[in-house]
Amino acid sequence: MTTPRERLAAVGNQIPPLIALIVLWMLLWGEFSWLNLLVGFVVGMVVTVGFYLVPVQLSGRVHPLRTVVFFVRLIVDIVWASIDVAWLAVKPRLVTSNAILAIRLHTRSDLILTWTAVATSIVPGSIVVDIDRESSILYLHVLNMHSAGDIESFRRRVQNTERRIVRGFGSREEVERMRGVRPENRRAARRAKRMNEKGTS
Structure with missing residues (x-):
């Protein structure tokens, strides 16, 4: 079973594609109107829900x-x-x-x-x-x-x-x-270092 946090994250991952589809719909019509915006939203919802894909996990990090x-x-x-x-x-x-x-x-x-x-x-x-x-x-x-x-x-x-x-x-x-170092190995090394520091103190 999925947790509420995972369900919330899944919904959040669908927002960028929905916005992109709405913008694409508006560009196809070539003009802004509230009706086009509403129809674009409905079309975007149908596409993102009816043709649901496994969400791509973004890192949330940009250097x-x-x-x-x-x-x-x-x-x-x-x-x-x-x-x-x-x-x-x-x-x-x-x-x-x-x-x-x-x-x-x-x-x-x-x-x-x-x-x-x-x-x-x-x-x-x-x-x-x-x-x-x-x-x-x-x-x-x-x-x-x-x-x-x-x-x-x-x-x-x-x-x-x-x-x-x-x-x-x-x-x-x-x-x-x-960098050639797996994250779990780095975390294990840090834990071992903390344990050694506690042992020597």
Whole structure:
């Protein structure tokens, strides 16, 4: 059974999609009126209740500087990748060597997994073809992979994208996981440290 707090959290998670649907409805009609607002609310309620999806848990944490770093780096990656793909298109004697890569991520968050997939796909030269949600694995079709070094370089690039997203938007547990320390281990270490301090005092 769910507790009242869990039910309240579930209702709260449905509010952002409801607001987004109302705004989308208003944009489709191209004008604001109380009737459009009311109809948009009704349509949004029908969609969010009738087509209920498991709510995505937001971390509630945003690091402004890390977020700026993520977007700036994403823009730089898009520009450089666009130049590389354009050169491949006009390069004489082009020898294509594409690959399907399986890249395991560290995150266990559906939201971070989705954002990493989107951020990787919008950079020219690669596209996500499948996702293993249970194992947090992205399967990508990647252009111009000629060696194991190219594959490893691309793998690090995707994992670095994941790391920047986690640092900007992820929960504290996700940040700890990206540092290679599981949250439960960190908590256990803190408890052990407190116990030792009590024992020596």
